[in-house]
Amino acid sequence: NRTTINQDSVRVPPHDMNAEGAVLSAMLLEEWATARGLExxxxxxxxxxxxxxIFRAIQELFNKNIEIDLITxxxxxxxxxxxxxxxxxxxxxxxxxxxxSSANLETHAQLVIEKATLRSLIHTASSIIEECYGTGQDSKEIVEHAEKKIFNVTQSMIKEGFERAFDIVSPTIKKIDEIAKRKTKIVGVATGFNELDRITGGFQPGQFIVVAARPSMGKTALALNxxxxxxxxxxxxxxxxxLEMDKETLIMRMLSSGSDVSLHSMLHGYGxxxxKIMNLTRHADKIAEAPIFIDDRGSNTMNDIRSKARRLKFEEGLDLLIIDYMQLLLPVASRQSRQQEISEISRSIKILAKELEVPIIAVSQLSRGPETRQDKIPQLADLRxxxxxxxxxxxVLLIFREEYYKKEEAENPGIAIIDVAKNRNGPQGRMNLKFVGPYTRxxxxxxQSFA
Structure with missing residues (x-):
């Protein structure tokens, strides 16, 4: 063991002197190579x-707009x-x-970045080891810190800059051509609701979708459907x-909506x-075979969501992510106001959707704004x-059910209005869906059923 420790202490950190020299040499040759190397x-x-x-000297000369050569x-x-x-x-x-020649600048730069990443990981791993030995912190807290540190290493090495339109046009046209060849109006994850799919074309990779409503309107039900x-x-x-319901309740809701057995009957055994038992068993088999993954830990932070979602995509694959609901997410760090915390959570969800290249549905509460209006219909400004x-x-999908407020006097009992109040890439619009309360469907x- 002592021999191993001594060997570790004299190990030379990863590096590539040839690549470092080649990059600096290229940056001294041409102005474009200087700019790209600094980027x-x-x-x-x-x-x-x-x-x-030498790199710092090149950087300072470039910033001062001074010609870069051996003399300067x-x-x-x-x-x-x-x-x-x-x-x-x-x-x-x-x-x-x-x-x-500067032609191989980017190849040599990637070698430098690769070795720097390995050195940074070694340093980070050492600090994690010290944290494990030297503090009385809870193990879960240390794991969260470790995941954040590793994530910071990977993020710090990502330096994306401008891309020429020339390089973007070709893959964009290819994508449009592939969509046209499918001969279908739905190019993303279909919701099962005809009019919603017509307006949105399905939920697209990288999209941040908010399903919002006042309590008891069915926002969780819609997301689960x-x-x-x-x-x-x-x-x-x-x-x-x-973050609100346990995993058993979520599965019960899915069973209810797919088997026409009410949640009340399941929980109490009535009728x-x-x-009904045969329908329930048959649909339970379908759900058991479906690629659905549930995390019902109520104390998740955005760091937890990020690391778990990444792991899920790596291990199982991921096409759609749902967070129910975003106001229950714990802040990574305490801010001056809840509004700042929610703003940070919202931005983090959008960034995660782009990073994972999957649509993320976040269920959200609305403020009491609709209660103060005569028609009770929610608006974008009511997002809490x-x-x-x-x-x-x-x-942004806003849900409104008239019968919740007017009970027997409702003109459209059993009807829910789904308002596509914001659609960054398409039209807005409202549609009616039937809401079957006993089956949360x-x-x-x-x-026709959502199935």
């Missing part, structure tokens, strides 16, 4: 201190009193002569974060005849606690 790399990506000094680099290094430290004129001349349809009838892989939700979301207005 891709940071000073601390270089392992050798002499290379860090030498002058800048002398001003910083590091000229002799890097090896003087002889070393700079050697660097300058490494490459005769969509999840059920996607998993059972399209074989889409669906992840559900349930459970042979036919933050206008950032409205800004970040690609789609929405149906197309022609009485």
């Amino acid at each position: 891709l790399l940071r000073e601390d990506y270089f392992y050798k201190s002499a290379h860090r000094y 680099i030498i002058d800048e290094l002398k001003k910083k009193d590091v000229f002799e430290k890097i090896g003087g004129t002889a070393y700079l001349t050697d660097i300058q002569d490494i490459v005769s 969509i999840a059920h349809h996607a998993a059972v009838f399209q074989d889409k892989r669906v992840g559900i974060f349930s 459970m005849d042979k036919d 606690e933050s206008g950032a939700i409205e800004q970040d979301a690609d789609l 929405f149906e197309n207005i022609d009485n």
